[in-house]
Amino acid sequence: MFSIHTRQVLARAALPILILLAVALVLLGLVRRPVVDGVRLRATDILAPAYQALVYPQARVQEWLVDLRGATDLAKENARLRDENRALRHWYDVAVALAAENARLKSSLHWIPESAPQYVTGRVTRDDGGPYSRAVLLDVGSGHQIHTGDVALDSAGLLGRVTEIGPHTVRVLLINDDASRIPVTLAASRGDAIMAGDDTDTPRLIYYPQDHHPIEGERVETRGQSAMPAGLPIGTVHYLAPNRPVVMPDADLRRLDIVRVFDYGDDGGQAPDAPGRVKVRRPAAEPTLPGGLPFPRLPGMPETLGKGGQ
């Protein structure tokens, strides 16, 4: 079809053109990351059943191994379970008594009951952290009502927050990701802190009051800001080194299987404006042309600058 010369020119030009396309993808990732992540979520949506089929043999083998290990020392396991059952019965009685007392106190205080949160349960489709981040994809089925910022928990404690939403799949950024910052309360010392992920298994505690250092072994709970309610269990404080407190998460972040995503409603904890404070009046939204500058107009900048220099 083409002459030999044309074909040689095309062959030489192919690699530079493809490299330019790759650079364009890098730039697109920097400017519009959600577009790229949306395509990846859709690909995961399509492959979700295949992933389940792929890990099915591995899950079965692991189940057999657990059964086999249990069968080898049945007597010891029985004794341990009996002891644990006795302890659990005691805690059950304590819990029932406390629940009754709590209900009585609430009724005498005319406590306004909190609305029960909606939740969706999903199975982890895949761990998609990569070398630099910690995140998982959940298969939550179609027609879910999950929003960005919803809270993900496993049976033991907080796992993370939802960052991207696909038709069947949602991405949950785990609490040990480098980008995760969660306001927490320390249960015993009642101090506040920020739990910052650093890509290790134990997120660090930062910005705690210098006169109230976290105590080794005390419980760490959520503080209750934005879409996250107060009092969700996260883990316990542990000192890896002097002045370096970390949180040992209750949830097993390495082996995640079934995860629940709770919708606690957004900005439920929004504080009212302080009395006497002049309310800031936001300027009316200006009609912007598509393709305008992505940042707001700066004061003192000519009006035409943001609109393509008309």
Place this chain on the structure above:
Amino acid sequence: MVAENSTPHLHSAVEPRQTIRRRLDMFARAAMPSLFIILVAVLLSAPFGIPGQPELQFGIAMCTVWFWAFSRPKSMPAWAVFLCGLSVEIFSFGPPGAVLLSLLVIYGVAHHWRYGLSRLGFVSCWLIFSFFAALASFFQWALVCVHAFALLSPAPGLFQAALTIGIYPSLTALFVWGRRTFANPDQA
């Protein structure tokens, strides 16, 4: 010539007839390296819980493109590298474009130096590959830092580079065998 006539005993004057079945067979054998990268990308994105899965995804793609780009360029044209890179990009959640650009650059280097590289010994090839694998990991780390707007720990990048360099010999052994047998279009 380097790799095109790797099996000279089969290049006789009497060529077998070009039936559709033979052409399909030749195409499948030539596409084997690209299919290998795509299959590995999909498999390693499944939640097996194997440590270092995303690093392996990157490492295997780099080794495969490097080896086939200089040892049999016909089995790894530039557009196939692009498609492989795109599939790795889709089945991973790293900074967009980093793997694709790294694969194209390493392909360009290997393809440009293919005559020199095939004259060099295995260890020299491995050393040159190691340099570019480390460079690609560094580029990925820099891009992640730009995305996060913070200076992140380079340890995961170093681990990725070490894993990529470490798996190269065993993958080369597999590819050298494959180049003679199942991925050899001349044997179709």
